[in-house]
Amino acid sequence: MKRALDDDNLREALRYSAAMLGELRTSLLTPQKYFELYMQAFDELRHLEACAAYFAEEHNKGRSYADLYELVQHAGNVLPRLYLLCTVGSCFIRAKEAHAKDILRDLVEMCKGVQHPTRGLFLRSYLCQVSRGLLPDTGSEYEGEGGRISDALEFLLLNFTEMNKLWVRMQHQGSPKDRERREKERQQLADLVGKNLTYMSQLEGLDVRLYQDVVQPRMMEQVVSCRDDIAQQYLMQCVIQGFPDECHLRTLPALLAALPELQAGVRVHLVLASLLDRLARYAATDASVVAALDSCDAFGQLLGAAGKVAAQHAEMAGGDVAAMFIALAQFAAAVYPGQLGLVDRVLVACHEALGERGGTADRTRAEKQLIALLALPLARPDAVAVLGLSAYPRVMALLAPTSRKEMAAKIVATLLEGDTEVGEPAQVEKLFDFIAPLIADIPGADAGQDEEDFEEEQGAVARLIHRLRSPLPGRHFAVLKAARARLGGGGARRLRFVLPPIAFQALGLVRQLAEGGAGRGPSSSAAAVEDGEDAPTAEAVLQFVHGVAVQLAEAGDKPEVALQLFLAGAQSASEVARLELIAYEFFEQAFLLYEEAIPDSAAERTALASIVGALQRCTVFPPEPRAALVHKATGYSAKLLRKPDQCRAVLACSRLFWQATPEPSPPQDVGGAAPQPPVRDGERVLVCLKRALKTAHAAQQQLAAALRGANTAPASLFVEILNHYLFYFDQGMPGITPSVLQNLLELVANEMATEPCQADAALVAFHANTLKHLAALKAKGGPRYDAIQL
Amino acid sequence: MASRKRTLLKVIILGDSGVGKTSLMNQYVNKKFSSQYKATIGADFLTKEVQVDDRLVTMQIWDTAGQERFQSLGVAFYRGADCCVLVYDVNVQKTFENLDNWRDEFLIQASPNDPDTFPFVVLGNKVDVDEGRSRVVTEKKAKQWCTAKGGIPYFETSAKDDVNVDSAFQCIARNALKNETEEEQYIPDTVDMNAQAVPKGRSSCC
Ligand SMILES: Nc1nc2c(ncn2[C@@H]2O[C@H](COP(=O)(O)OP(=O)(O)OP(=O)(O)O)[C@@H](O)[C@H]2O)c(=O)[nH]1
Ligand SMILES: [Mg+2]
Numbered sequence: 001m002k003r004a005l006d007d008d009n010l011r012e013a014l015r016y017s018a019a020m021l022g023e024l025r026t027s028l029l030t031p032q033k034y035f036e037l038y039m040q041a042f043d044e045l046r047h048l049e050a051c052a053a054y055f056a057e058e059h060n061k062g063r064s065y066a067d068l069y070e071l072v073q074h075a076g077n078v079l080p081r082l083y084l085l086c087t088v089g090s091c092f093i094r095a096k097e098a099h100a101k102d103i104l105r106d107l108v109e110m111c112k113g114v115q116h117p118t119r120g121l122f123l124r125s126y127l128c129q130v131s132r133g134l135l136p137d138t139g140s141e142y143e144g145e146g147g148r149i150s151d152a153l154e155f156l157l158l159n160f161t162e163m164n165k166l167w168v169r170m171q172h173q174g175s176p177k178d179r180e181r182r183e184k185e186r187q188q189l190a191d192l193v194g195k196n197l198t199y200m201s202q203l204e205g206l207d208v209r210l211y212q213d214v215v216q217p218r219m220m221e222q223v224v225s226c227r228d229d230i231a232q233q234y235l236m237q238c239v240i241q242g243f244p245d246e247c248h249l250r251t252l253p254a255l256l257a258a259l260p261e262l263q264a265g266v267r268v269h270l271v272l273a274s275l276l277d278r279l280a281r282y283a284a285t286d287a288s289v290v291a292a293l294d295s296c297d298a299f300g301q302l303l304g305a306a307g308k309v310a311a312q313h314a315e316m317a318g319g320d321v322a323a324m325f326i327a328l329a330q331f332a333a334a335v336y337p338g339q340l341g342l343v344d345r346v347l348v349a350c351h352e353a354l355g356e357r358g359g360t361a362d363r364t365r366a367e368k369q370l371i372a373l374l375a376l377p378l379a380r381p382d383a384v385a386v387l388g389l390s391a392y393p394r395v396m397a398l399l400a401p402t403s404r405k406e407m408a409a410k411i412v413a414t415l416l417e418g419d420t421e422v423g424e425p426a427q428v429e430k431l432f433d434f435i436a437p438l439i440a441d442i443p444g445a446d447a448g449q450d451e452e453d454f455e456e457e458q459g460a461v462a463r464l465i466h467r468l469r470s471p472l473p474g475r476h477f478a479v480l481k482a483a484r485a486r487l488g489g490g491g492a493r494r495l496r497f498v499l500p501p502i503a504f505q506a507l508g509l510v511r512q513l514a515e516g517g518a519g520r521g522p523s524s525s526a527a528a529v530e531d532g533e534d535a536p537t538a539e540a541v542l543q544f545v546h547g548v549a550v551q552l553a554e555a556g557d558k559p560e561v562a563l564q565l566f567l568a569g570a571q572s573a574s575e576v577a578r579l580e581l582i583a584y585e586f587f588e589q590a591f592l593l594y595e596e597a598i599p600d601s602a603a604e605r606t607a608l609a610s611i612v613g614a615l616q617r618c619t620v621f622p623p624e625p626r627a628a629l630v631h632k633a634t635g636y637s638a639k640l641l642r643k644p645d646q647c648r649a650v651l652a653c654s655r656l657f658w659q660a661t662p663e664p665s666p667p668q669d670v671g672g673a674a675p676q677p678p679v680r681d682g683e684r685v686l687v688c689l690k691r692a693l694k695t696a697h698a699a700q701q702q703l704a705a706a707l708r709g710a711n712t713a714p715a716s717l718f719v720e721i722l723n724h725y726l727f728y729f730d731q732g733m734p735g736i737t738p739s740v741l742q743n744l745l746e747l748v749a750n751e752m753a754t755e756p757c758q759a760d761a762a763l764v765a766f767h768a769n770t771l772k773h774l775a776a777l778k779a780k781g782g783p784r785y786d787a788i789q790l
Numbered sequence: 791m792a793s794r795k796r797t798l799l800k801v802i803i804l805g806d807s808g809v810g811k812t813s814l815m816n817q818y819v820n821k822k823f824s825s826q827y828k829a830t831i832g833a834d835f836l837t838k839e840v841q842v843d844d845r846l847v848t849m850q851i852w853d854t855a856g857q858e859r860f861q862s863l864g865v866a867f868y869r870g871a872d873c874c875v876l877v878y879d880v881n882v883q884k885t886f887e888n889l890d891n892w893r894d895e896f897l898i899q900a901s902p903n904d905p906d907t908f909p910f911v912v913l914g915n916k917v918d919v920d921e922g923r924s925r926v927v928t929e930k931k932a933k934q935w936c937t938a939k940g941g942i943p944y945f946e947t948s949a950k951d952d953v954n955v956d957s958a959f960q961c962i963a964r965n966a967l968k969n970e971t972e973e974e975q976y977i978p979d980t981v982d983m984n985a986q987a988v989p990k991g992r993s994s995c996c
Binding site for chain 1: 826827833834836850859861863864866867
């Protein structure tokens with residue numbers, strides 16, 4: 001062909017070109033293969049174009065193209081003929097021998113002669129390609145007599161419409177069983193159709209007005225009326241991506257109005273997401289864009305469109321519905337980062353859209369999307385602000401119980417990650433609405449959960465309770481009361497996790513009140529008065545703790561924990577608030593619980609040790625009530641089942657009669673009773689010690705009788721007793737003389753000399769340490785130690 | 791008839807969406823710039839006559855879609871390319887990291903005779919943005935990459951302010967021309983799509 005051109009034998013050249021173009025009549029190739037063939041033909045036609053130009057220059061100036069245009073009409077086959085016509089037509093326009101608009105209209109009409117989809121699409125694509133730059137665009141050299149921008153647009157819109165029709169028709173050709181292959185091929189051909197839009201958007205003369213008045217209505221009309229899934233899906237993306245932001249901003253209502261009109265098979269959420277993404281990027285370029293968005297309530301329009309799509313497409317999958325709202329929430333977060341109210345509107349709309357569908361077919365995907373939507377506001381630095389989203393719990397309620405619970409756990413984890421504090425009773429209420437599935441049983445939520453999961457989950461809730469605090473005592477107390485009111489209904493198995501942190505927080509408040517001067521410090525009361533919340537009295541807070549502990553005790557799940565609460569309350573009442581009666585009441589409750597609820601002897605032993613330890617530290621009680629409490633404690637020690645337990649308990653009780661001198665602390669006016677002087681009753685101590693020795697001997701005999709001589713437990717008791725003697729001796733208690741101690745030392749030494757004891761390495765070490773301790777005391781001790789022989 | 795025999799150079803521009811491929815081409819060919827983003831759909835070219843030393847050549851510059859969803863038809867137009875231009879945005883790390891992918895993709899699809907010597911040119915675009923303050927890929931990093939790939943020429947450009955655009959395309963033309971003349975000597979014009987092709991002797995004799 002090229003040689004033919006060189007020989008100026010144009011006729012010959014055209015004949016070869018036509019033959020070559022004849023190959024494009026094949027129906028055997030896939031679009032991508034056909035494209036390769038097309039590219040080869042295309043390259044050849046470039047040469048033809050160049051030589052035609054040369055030919056025209058050299059010969060018959062003025063008439064050349066008209067002749068050529070005539071000439072190629074005689075090519076035998078329609079497809080080659082039209083390719084040649086397009087080629088020569090473009091030369092014709094370039095030479096300005098004809099008006100662009102006329103030739104273009106002519107060509108775009110004549111191309112209707114090819115109705116085979118693939119061939120037609122490529123032919124029309126060729127027409128566009130060769131006429132690029134030859135359109136009567138504003139400012140172009142072909143404008144004027146050649147036409148106007150409207151002609152250029154008309155040409156491209158017509159070509160686009162025709163191409164889309166060919167493309168859509170393809171769907172309905174051939175047998176249904178080839179559908180998959182056909183759809184794949186259609187997808188491949190998409191860009192040929194879409195490219196028309198690129199050509200349009202690149203026209204200089206296309207301003208926003210023309211876009212609004214001409215281009216967009218025509219495009220959308222075609223897109224909507226073609227009623228084809230693939231075309232609509234693709235072309236909506238083309239429109240959104242291919243035209244500039246200003247255009248979309250100006251025509252938003254029309255663009256959005258198309259969304260609900262799309263076919264059921266179109267994934268509208270992707271289209272909407274694409275638009276939102278564009279608008280968000282656009283908004284980021286300049287503050288004036290945000291103002292423009294606001295002035296047309298773009299957000300409201302977008303939200304409304306999503307709602308409408310969901311409402312009109314009952315068949316739309318729940319996951320896709322949720323995906324639309326995710327895109328909206330992301331948009332709100334990107335464009336209006338501070339405005340959580342918009343996220344709330346998204347949630348309200350999402351709830352409405354999904355609520356109506358009830359059970360969704362794609363349950364798991366919908367769930368996943370909803371969870372993603374709900375997770376969005378949690379990603380904010382001020383995650384606690386999520387509590388301001390009124391619709392949040394409602395949307396959560398759409399989730400299946402297990403997912404709802406997972407979401408609640410995620411909220412808790414997020415709040416724990418930051419240094420969130422929740423300091424308003426109303427906020428606390430909301431918080432518990434949000435995490436409702438964690439604070440009470442909901443049917444179906446615990447499927448597959450084992451005890452360990454449960455403990456972990458409740459442990460997190462417990463940690464969160466420590467974040468419920470306010471610097472204002474009155475408010476803090478109100479927050480704690482609100483928490484108790486909500487959490488108190490969570491059932492026995494939750495109470496042991498959630499009530500103790502409430503109680504301990506309250507005890508912290510008691511300390512704070514005491515340190516602030518009976519809770520009436522000038523700073524706190526001033527602030528509190530402003531808020532209309534008086535700081536509570538320490539007594540009121542302690543009553544609260546008492547109530548919490550009683551509730552836990554009554555729940556009966558873990559009496560040991562309730563007992564610890566009573567003792568902690570007693571200690572606080574005594575040592576911090578100095579309220580004798582309340583402290584006494586706490587001990588009473590502790591004893592009651594001890595008697596009624598502690599399950600086994602091991603638990604009894606530790607419970608009693610705790611009681612005795614607490615009682616020993618309390619200094620608020622006058623002699624008489626104290627005696628009553630001590631009496632009870634010693635009585636329980638004697639009643640323990642096992643001798644070694646009895647022995648140890650009575651040793652511990654001995655300390656109740658020998659209180660430590662309190663650390664000198666700055667005098668505090670806590671408004672309660674002054675501390676009592678430490679109890680120092682050597683006689684009662686001695687009684688306890690002797691009882692301990694007796695019990696140890698009894699234990700020894702009991703064991704011997706049971707022929708279990710190898711047991712070293714009694715020997716261990718003796719060493720423990722020795723340690724107590726040593727303590728009181730060092731304290732200078734008159735009843736314990738050097739000789740008493742010496743005797744005991746020998747007794748223990750004898751015990752230790754036995755074979756089983758020597759074999760017990762731990763015991764040997766214990767003994768050795770005791771002796772080492774004694775040696776140390778002796779080294780720095782006074783003359784009382786002189787008589788002690790080691 | 792040597793005067794009539796024009797050299798056609800085919801140049802392909804590749805790179806992520808939004809890096810400024812279309813803008814660079816428009817600046818070079820039409821001396822125009824628009825700040826609006828309009829995604830390119832499919833692939834298309836503009837031509838431009840250029841003087842390289844004493845030769846007048848026609849450059850056919852193919853602009854392509856960076857968005858994957860608008861590259862549905864494949865890359866048959868890579869065929870016969872004389873130079874490939876890789877563009878990234880100096881303000882977006884990812885666009886630089888993707889250069890490897892674009893280059894590999896081109897070499898695989900276009901399968902030039904000698905992949906090691908096929909001419910590429912790299913353009914780091916949008917150097918004007920924020921007066922360079924928001925840039926994340928340094929010139930040094932980009933040059934290192936170019937050196938590692940066998941000494942690819944590198945230009946820092948701004949389609950907006952028309953910085954380096956002409957010199958970059960001058961270099962592109964020169965390299966394309968070098969490739970073209972080298973290839974011409976031994977590449978037969980093969981049209982093998984169909985048995986009924988136009989007789990070989992007459993169609994491939996330039
Ligand atoms: N500031 C600045 N902006 C530029 C420059 N080059 C391009 N842009 C802008 O970047 C955006 C994208 O430019 P395009 O040329 O459309 O990008 P592209 O690579 O063709 O994108 P696709 O067609 O999607 O592959 C447009 O808004 C341009 O105005 C530049 O050098 N400086
Ligand atoms: Mg582009």
